[in-house]
Amino acid sequence: MALKIGRGAEAPPFIVMDVITAANARQAALPPGAPHVIRMEVGQPGTGAPAGAVAAAAAALQAGAPMGYTEALGLRSLRTRIARHYADWYGADIAPGRIAVTVGASGAFPLAFLAAFDPGDRVAMAAPFYPPYVNILAALGITPVMLEAGPETRFQPTVEMLERLDPRPDGLIVASPCNPAGTMLHPDELAAIAAWCHEAGVRLISDEIYHGLTYDNPIATAAALSPSAVVVNSFSKYFSMTGWRIGWMVLPDDLVRPVECLAQNMFISAPHIAQVAAEAAMDCTAELQANVARYRRSRDLLLRSLPAAGFPKLSPAEGAFYLYADVTDRTNDSRAFCARMLAEAGVAASPGVDFDRARGNRFIRFSYCGPEADMAEAASRLAGWR
Template sequence: MALKTGRGAAAPPFIVMDVITAANVRQAALPPGAPHVIRMEVGQPGTGAPAGAVAAVQAALAAGAPMGYTETFGRRSLRERIARHYAAWYGLALPMDRVAVTVGASGAFPLAFLAAFDPGDRVAMAAPFYPPYVNILTALGIEPVIIEAGADTRFQPTVAMLERLAPRPDGLIVASPCNPAGTMLHPQELADIAAWCHRNGVRLISDEIYHGLNYDSPLATAAALSPSAIVVNSFSKYFSMTGWRIGWLVLPDDLIRPVECLAQNLFISPPHIAQIAAEAAFDCTDELQANVARYRRSRDLLLAALPGAGFPRLSPAEGAFYLYADVSDRSNDAHDFCARMLAEAGVAASPGVDFDRMRGHHFVRFSYCGPEADMAEAAARLAHWR
C-alpha cells in the first residue's frame, strides 16, 4: 500500500545543484594532468571568508567561548552592526529590532513567505528568477505568478507590467542585482515599484543578497522606500561566506513578532560561530572590495571575449557575478547545450530552464566569480569549441 506524500515532495530540483554533481563527476574522471573543469555553474565566490572573519572565529575558539543557542534573531552585537551597515551604505536609520539574523538567505525566504502569505495567495515575480522562489512558494501552497520580462526591461519588472496583472497579486518578489541576469532595478525604478506595492496592498519582498556587487549603477534598498517591504540579504555573496550559512531579514513592524515565533520553531537560532564571523566581516572592507574589483575584471573580460566565442547576446551585467546568454541561434535545448559544453569544452554552466521554464531553453547562465585565470581560460576554450 502506497503511503501519502505531502505537497513538498513534488518540489522540482534546483537544476544548478545537479550541474554541480555532473561537473564533480567529470572532474573526478579526468586523467592526471588533464585540463580541469572550469566552474561557471554556481554563484560560489572563488575566495573564502575574509581573513578578519576567520581570525575572529579562531580567537573565539581559542578563548573557549561557548557556542550555544543565541537569541532567535541572533546576537545583539551582530544585529546592531547590520543596522549600522544600513546607515553607512544607504543613509538609513534602521532600528536593530527590525533586523533578524537567519540561517542564510535560504532560511530567510520560508520565514518571510510563511509570515506574509497564506496557502492560495498569489505572489508575482519576473522571469527569469532564482528557482527556489517558485519551488518554496509552491511547496507552501502559494501560487507563483510569472511575469515574462525581457532584455528591453533588463529582465526586470516594471510598474506597467504590475498594472496589467489581474487580479492583483498578494505579493511581489524583486531581486536587484538579480540572479541569473545580473541586472538591476535602478533607484527610481525600485522606488516606483515599492510605492505601487504599498499603495495597492501588495507585500514587497526585495532580494538584496548581491548588494555590494554593483559595477555601473547605484544601489537602493527597499527598506528605505517602503514601510511594508521585507528585505532579504546574506553574507554569502559580497562577504564571500557561502558555507557559513548566515543571512538576515529587515522586517516591517507588523511582521517582527510573527517571524520571530516562526524562527523559534523552525530554526531556534542561527549558528553561533557563523555570527561571530559575520560581525567581523564588516571590518574587512579592503579585502572585500578587492574581490569586487576581481569580479569586475572578469566581467569585462567575458563581455569582450564571449561575443567572439559564439555568445553575442549577453545581459547587461550591472551587478552580481552572472552573465545570461541567449543561445537560441545555437540550440533550443539549453540543458543539452550545457551538457555538451561540459563534456567537450570542460566548462560547466547552468541551463536557463532552471530560471525560466517557458523561455529558458534558449539561455545559459555563466557565473564569473571563480579565479580570474579560469575565466580567461573559459573564454579561450569556448572560442575553440565554437
C-alpha cells in the same frame, strides 16, 4: 498499503545543483594532467571568508566561548552592526529590532513567505527568476505568478507589468542585482515599485543578496523606500561566506514577532559561530572591495571575449557575477547544450530552464566569480568550441 507523500516532496530540483554533481563527476574522471573543469555553473565566490572573519571565529573558539543557541533573531551585537551597515551604505535609519539574522538567505525566504502569505495567495515575480523562489512558494501552497521580462526591461519587472495583473497579486518578489541576469532595478525604478506595492497592499519581498557587487550604477534598498517591504540579504555573496550559512532580513514592524516565532520553531537560531564571524566580516572592507575589483575584471574580460566565442547576446551585467546569454542561434535545448559544453569543452554553466520554464531553453547562465585565470581560460576554450 501505500503511504501518503506530502506536497513538498513534489518540489522540482534546483538544476544548478545537478550541474554541480555532473561537473564534480567529470573532474573526478579526468586522468592526471588533463585540463581541469572550469566552474561557471554556481554563484559561489572563490575567495573564501574574509581574513578578519576567520580570525574572529578562531579567537572565539580558542577562548572557549560557549557556542550555544542565540536569540532567535540573532546576536544583538550583530543586529546592531547590520543596522549601522544600512546607515553607512544607504543613509537609512533602521532599528536593530527590525533585523532578523537567519540561516542564510535560503532560511530567510520560507520565514518571510510563511509570515506574509497564506496558502492560495498569489506572489508575482519577473521571469527569469531564482528557482527556489518558485519551489518554496509552491511547496507552501502559494501560487507563483510570472511576469515575462526580457532585454527591453533588463529582465526586471515594471510597474506597468504589475498594473496589467488582474487580480492584483498578494505579493511581489524583486531581486536587484538579480540572478540569473545580473541586472538591477535602478533607484527610481525600485522606488516606483515599492510605492506601488505599498499603496496597493501588495507585500514586497526585496532580494538584495548581491548588494555590494555592483559596478557602474548606484544601489538602493527597499528598506529605505517602503515601511511594509521585507528585505532579504546574506553574507554569502559580497561577504564571500557561503558555507557559513548566515543571512539576515530587515522586517516591517508587523512581521517582526511572527518571524521571530517561526524562527524559534523552525531553526531556533542561526549558528552562533557564524554570527561571530559575520559581525567581523562587516569591517573587512579593503579585502571585500578587492574581491569586487576581481569580479569586475572577469566581467569585463568576458563581455569582450564571449561575443567572439559565439555568445553575442549577453545581459548588461550591472551587478552580481552572472552573464545571461541568449543562445537561440545555437540551440533550443539549453540543458543538452550545457551538458555538451561540459563534456567537450570542460566548461560548466547553468541551463536557462532552471530560471525560466517557458523560455529558458534558449538561455544559459555563466557565473564569473571563480579564479580570474579560469575565466580567461574559459573564454579561450569556448572560442575554439562550437
